[in-house]
Amino acid sequence: MPSHETMLPGVYDYRLVVLSVVIAILASYAALDLAGRVTAARGAQRAWWLTGGATAMGLGIWSMHYIGMLAFSLPVHIRYNWPIVLLSLLAAMLASAVALQVVSRRTMGRASVVVGSLAMGAGIAGMHYTGMAAMRLTALWRFSVPLVTLSVVVAIVIWFVALSLAFRLRHERKYSLLLKSISALVMGAAIPTMHYVGMAAVSFSSSTVVPDLSHAVSVSWLGTAGIAFVTMMVLGIAVLTSVADRRFSAQAMELESSTERYRTLFERSLAGVYRTTLDGHILQCNEAFARIFGYSSPDELLTNTPEGLFPHSASREAFIVALKERGRVSNSEEYLRQRDGSDVWVLESATLLEGQGGSSAVIEGTVIDITDRKRAEGELQRAKVDAEAASRAKSEFLANMSHEIRTPMNGIIGMTTLTLDSDLTPEQRENLDMVKESADALLIIINDILDFSKIEAGKVDLDIVEFELDETLATTIRMLTPRADQKGLEVVYDIRSDVPGALVGDPCRLRQIITNLIGNAIKFTEAGGVRLRVETESRTEDAVLLHFSVADTGIGISAEKQRAVFAPFVQADSSTTRRYGGTGLGLAISSQLVALLGGRIWLDSRTGEGSTFHFTARFGLVRTLVAEATRAVAETVRSVRL
Numbered sequence: 001m002p003s004h005e006t007m008l009p010g011v012y013d014y015r016l017v018v019l020s021v022v023i024a025i026l027a028s029y030a031a032l033d034l035a036g037r038v039t040a041a042r043g044a045q046r047a048w049w050l051t052g053g054a055t056a057m058g059l060g061i062w063s064m065h066y067i068g069m070l071a072f073s074l075p076v077h078i079r080y081n082w083p084i085v086l087l088s089l090l091a092a093m094l095a096s097a098v099a100l101q102v103v104s105r106r107t108m109g110r111a112s113v114v115v116g117s118l119a120m121g122a123g124i125a126g127m128h129y130t131g132m133a134a135m136r137l138t139a140l141w142r143f144s145v146p147l148v149t150l151s152v153v154v155a156i157v158i159w160f161v162a163l164s165l166a167f168r169l170r171h172e173r174k175y176s177l178l179l180k181s182i183s184a185l186v187m188g189a190a191i192p193t194m195h196y197v198g199m200a201a202v203s204f205s206s207s208t209v210v211p212d213l214s215h216a217v218s219v220s221w222l223g224t225a226g227i228a229f230v231t232m233m234v235l236g237i238a239v240l241t242s243v244a245d246r247r248f249s250a251q252a253m254e255l256e257s258s259t260e261r262y263r264t265l266f267e268r269s270l271a272g273v274y275r276t277t278l279d280g281h282i283l284q285c286n287e288a289f290a291r292i293f294g295y296s297s298p299d300e301l302l303t304n305t306p307e308g309l310f311p312h313s314a315s316r317e318a319f320i321v322a323l324k325e326r327g328r329v330s331n332s333e334e335y336l337r338q339r340d341g342s343d344v345w346v347l348e349s350a351t352l353l354e355g356q357g358g359s360s361a362v363i364e365g366t367v368i369d370i371t372d373r374k375r376a377e378g379e380l381q382r383a384k385v386d387a388e389a390a391s392r393a394k395s396e397f398l399a400n401m402s403h404e405i406r407t408p409m410n411g412i413i414g415m416t417t418l419t420l421d422s423d424l425t426p427e428q429r430e431n432l433d434m435v436k437e438s439a440d441a442l443l444i445i446i447n448d449i450l451d452f453s454k455i456e457a458g459k460v461d462l463d464i465v466e467f468e469l470d471e472t473l474a475t476t477i478r479m480l481t482p483r484a485d486q487k488g489l490e491v492v493y494d495i496r497s498d499v500p501g502a503l504v505g506d507p508c509r510l511r512q513i514i515t516n517l518i519g520n521a522i523k524f525t526e527a528g529g530v531r532l533r534v535e536t537e538s539r540t541e542d543a544v545l546l547h548f549s550v551a552d553t554g555i556g557i558s559a560e561k562q563r564a565v566f567a568p569f570v571q572a573d574s575s576t577t578r579r580y581g582g583t584g585l586g587l588a589i590s591s592q593l594v595a596l597l598g599g600r601i602w603l604d605s606r607t608g609e610g611s612t613f614h615f616t617a618r619f620g621l622v623r624t625l626v627a628e629a630t631r632a633v634a635e636t637v638r639s640v641r642l
Contacts, residue, residue, distance in 0.1 A: 006205060006206040007203065007204070007205050007206075008074050008075055008076065008139055008204040008205060008206060009074075009075070010072055010073065010074055010204065011072070011073050011074075012071050012072055012073075013070075013071045013073065014071070015071075016067055016068070016070055016071030017068065017071045017192075019067055019071075020064045020065075020067040020068040020071060020192055020195070021064075021192050023060060023063050023064045023067060023232065024060075024061070024064040024191045024192050026060060026232060027057060027060025027061055027063075027064060027191075030053075030056055030057060030060060050097060050101065051097075053096070054093050054094075054096040054097035055093055055096075057093075057096035058089065058092035058093030058094070058095065058096040058097075059089070059092070059093070059230075061092045061095075061096065061124065061127070061191065062088060062089045062092040062093075062127065062131075063227055063230075064191065064192060064195070065088070065092070065127060065128055065131055065195055066085070066131060066227060067227060068192060068195045068196065068199070069131060069132070069135075069199070070219055072199060074137065074139065074204055076137050076138050076139050076206075077137065077138075077218070078135055078136070078137045078218075079135075079136040079137070079213060079216035079217060079218050080134045080135060080136065080216060080217060080218075080219060081133075081134040081135075081136055081214075081215050081216050082134075082215055082216075082217055083215055084130060084131075084133055084134035085131065085134045087130055088127045088128075088130040088131040088134065089127075091123055091124075091126050091127040091130055092123070092124070092127045094123060095119070095120050095122075095123025095124050095126075095127065098119045098120055098123065114160070117156050117157075117160035118156055120155075120156075121152060121153075121155035121156030121157075121158070121160075122152070122155075122156075124155045124191075124194065125151060125152045125155045125194070125198070128151070128155075128194070128195060128198045129148075129198065132198070132202065136211045136212070136213055136216040137204075137211060138206075138207055138208070138209070138210060138211060139204045139205060139206060139207050140204070140205045140206075140207045140209070141202045141203065141204050141205075142202065142203050142205075143201050143202050144200075144201045144202075144203070147197060147198075147200055147201030148198070148201045150197055150201075151194055151197040151198040151201055154193055154194045154197055155194040158191055158193070158194055269286060269288055269366075270288055271288055271366045271367065271368050272285065272286065272288045272289030272290075272291075272292045272346075272366060272367040272368070272369075273285065273286045273288070273289060273364075273365075273366050274286075274289050274363075274364070274365060274366075274367070275362055275363070275364050276362065276363050276365075277360060277361075277362060277363070278320060278360070278361055278362075278363065280309060280316070282301065282302060283362065284298075284302075285298045285301060285302070286298060289301070289367065292338075292344060292346065292367060292369045293309070293336070293338050293339055293344070294338040294339035294340055294342075295339060309336055309337060315334065315335065316334075319332060319334070319348075319350075323350060323351075323352040323363065324352065327351065327352055328349075328350065328351045328352065329348070329349065329350050330349045331347055331348075331349060332347070332348045332349070332350075333345065333346075333347055333348075333370070333374075334346050334347075334348045334367075343371070344369060344371050345369070345370045345371045345373075345374040346367040346368060346369055346370060346371075347367065347368045347370050348365055348366070348367045348368075349365055349366050350363050350364065350365030350366075351363070351364050351365065405446055409439060409442060409443050409446065410443070412435075412439050413436060413439045413440065413443065416432055416435050416436045416439060417436065419432055420432050420433070420436065462505075462506040462509060462596060462597075463506050463508060463509075464504060464505060464506060464620075465504070465505075465506070465507065466502060466503070466504055466622050467502075467503060467504075467505070467507040468501055468502060468503075469495065469499065469500070469501060469502075469503055469534070470495065470501060472507045472510060472511055473493050473495070473514070473532065473534070474493075475511070476511045476514050476515055476518075477491055477493055477518070477532070479515070480515065480518050480519060480522065483519070483522050484522050484529075484530070487522065487525070487526065488527070489522060489525060489527075489528065489529050489530060490528070490529035490530075491518065491522075491529060491530045491531075491532075492529065492530070492531045492532070493531070493532035493533070493534075494531065494532070494533045494534070495533075495534045496533070496534065496535040496536065498535070498536045499534050499535060499536050499544075499546060500536075500544055500621055500622075502621075502622035503544070503619040503620065503621065503622065504619055504620030504621065504622055505597065505617070505618075505619040505620065506597070509593050509596065509597060510597070510617060512589070512590075512593060513548075513590045513593050513594060513597075513615065513617075514532065514548070514550070516586040516587065516589065516590045517550040517590060517613050517615075518530055518532065518550055519586065520586055520587070520613075521550055521551075521552035521554060521611070521613075522552075524552070524554040524555050524611075525552045525553055525554035525555075525610070526554070526555075527553065528552070528553030528554075528610070529552075529553060530550065530551070530552045530553075531549075531550070531551045531552075532548065532549070532550050533548070533549045533551070534546055534547070534548050535547050537616055541621075542620060542621055543618055543619065543620050543621060544618070544619055544621060545598075545599070545616055545617070545618050546616065546617055546618075546619065547614065547615075547616050548614070548615050548616070548617065549612055549613065549614045550612065550613045551610065551611070551612040551613075552610050552611055552612075553610040554610050554611060555607070555608065555610075556605045556606050556607040556608050556609050556610055556611055557603070557605040557607065557611055558607050565587050565603070566587050566588055566590075566591040566601065590615070594615045594616070594617065597617035597618060597619075598617065598618035599615055599616035599617040599618060600615065600616055601613070601614065601615040601616075602614050602615075
């Protein structure tokens with residue numbers, strides 16, 4: 001360096017330095033945001049986003065560079081050659097276009113990042129040194145080759161990191177705003193590093209040589225402020241446009257997704273979906289709708305608009321009226337007609353959509369083919385009618401046969417009884433006793449069948465009268481005592497003190513139930529006894545619900561058989577019919593009679609430990625002085641052992 005040259009000291013305005021860093025951060029954030037929009041765009045829209053993004057990003061980087069240069073001042077006046085300045089701006093935009101093109105690719109390998117960072121670093125370094133070449137001042141400058149090399153390396157490394165971050169953050173992700181902001185701060189602090197390293201690579205010395213000042217302009221504070229304002233405005237518009245486009249794109253994707261879901265649901269629905277005019281002209285339908293009416297496809301149905309789809313015009317008019325009144329109709333069973341003229345039943349739900357802008361109202365709805373269900377319902381109804389008719393015929397037959405058989409049977413029993421009162425040999429008396437016992441057993445069976453047939457036919461009526469419970473039970477048990485005595489059994493009945501003595505109800509049906517239960521207990525008990533207990537379960541002012549229980553010490557009933565014993569013609573074990581006799585109707589008849597008396601019947605039993613049959617019955621209360629007097633007398637005989 002000649003001795004007459006004097007080094008010129010450079011000074012930085014740190015306000016402008018800070019401003020350049022802020023612009024670098026904003027440019028970095030815009031670059032990260034624009035990378036996502038360029039990636040998402042397609043076709044011509046992609047070209048527009050690439051051009052606009054490169055312009056905004058390039059302007060931001062260039063503005064950071066020039067404000068950084070304006071922050072540097074020397075003892076001599078500095079002007080700038082504006083054509084070269086514009087050339088540096090073009091270099092920044094081209095480098096930005098390369099960067100956006102690289103990060104918007106579907107995939108980006110390490111080689112792509114390296115090539116892109118080399119191109120971007122070289123472009124930014126070219127922008128920087130082209131911008132410095134635009135300086136016009138009365139001074140000489142010299143470059144430090146190591147520092148220039150370092151600035152280029154720094155530019156390449158910075159853009160290697162920047163491209164990697166931009167590629168990773170180009171899609172919408174959770175916390176993307178926070179990650180973008182942190183990345184923008186890192187990039188915004190790193191990008192100016194290259195600029196200020198490049199500025200440190202040059203030294204200025206005094207000179208008497210006058211520079212070429214053609215096309216040279218001075219940049220005032222107003223110009224600096226203008227560059228910063230325009231840059232921030234462009235970057236802000238770019239970011240806002242990106243945000244708006246992202247939201248519109250998300251809405252468009254959601255709308256497209258909803259449309260696709262609706263189309264899929266419409267086309268693949270198992271129910272027939274349709275749109276029609278109020279007069280029945282079909283506008284749109286799916287595959288299921290076409291199949292329901294005998295067409296191979298919706299196009300075939302729409303091409304050949306069916307006539308007579310609604311054979312019952314009155315029913316359809318009522319459907320339309322209901323739609324107009326309520327706006328929608330749900331689960332309406334409609335009788336329609338298929339393509340070949342056959343009938344089809346559908347379950348229809350529809351909504352009336354009022355027309356807008358002068359257009360006509362339309363009906364949107366669904367139909368489900370229920371022809372098979374209606375056919376099954378019809379067959380079930382016919383089967384029900386046939387079964388009821390058969391049941392009535394059977395009940396009438398049983399009633400008639402029981403009546404016809406019982407008449408001669410009474411004659412047999414009567415004549416046998418008379419004959420037994422005459423003089424007979426021991427052998428004859430024994431034979432006639434067997435005849436009478438068999439006739440009595442047969443008469444019981446006939447009576448059971450007659451009672452069951454009447455109950456099944458619904459011809460059993462209750463004879464509601466006033467009666468005394470003690471008297472009814474005593475009479476009933478007295479009738480059963482001979483059978484118990486023959487087996488050496490003890491029969492006991494116990495009426496608790498809170499049970500009313502005078503009741504209103506049907507004593508005959510109560511006697512029949514108790515006779516069946518105690519008769520069964522005696523039949524299936526070989527030793528021990530039978531106990532009947534009566535207690536109050538609940539009581540109101542006018543009625544009482546009594547709880548009856550018949551306990552025995554007989555053979556018992558297994559748990560798996562207990563549910564079936566109240567069914568007709570069923571006993572706990574098929575062998576008991578052969579061993580003990582009986583029709584198996586007694587408990588079924590008792591169950592029906594208990595229901596008529598407003599109660600329920602159940603049992604507790606264990607095999608070999610006996611059984612306890614429970615039932616409840618509802619009776620009215622008699623409130624008279626006579627009833628109270630009778631009750632007082634009955635208190636003395638509450639427990640009777642027969």
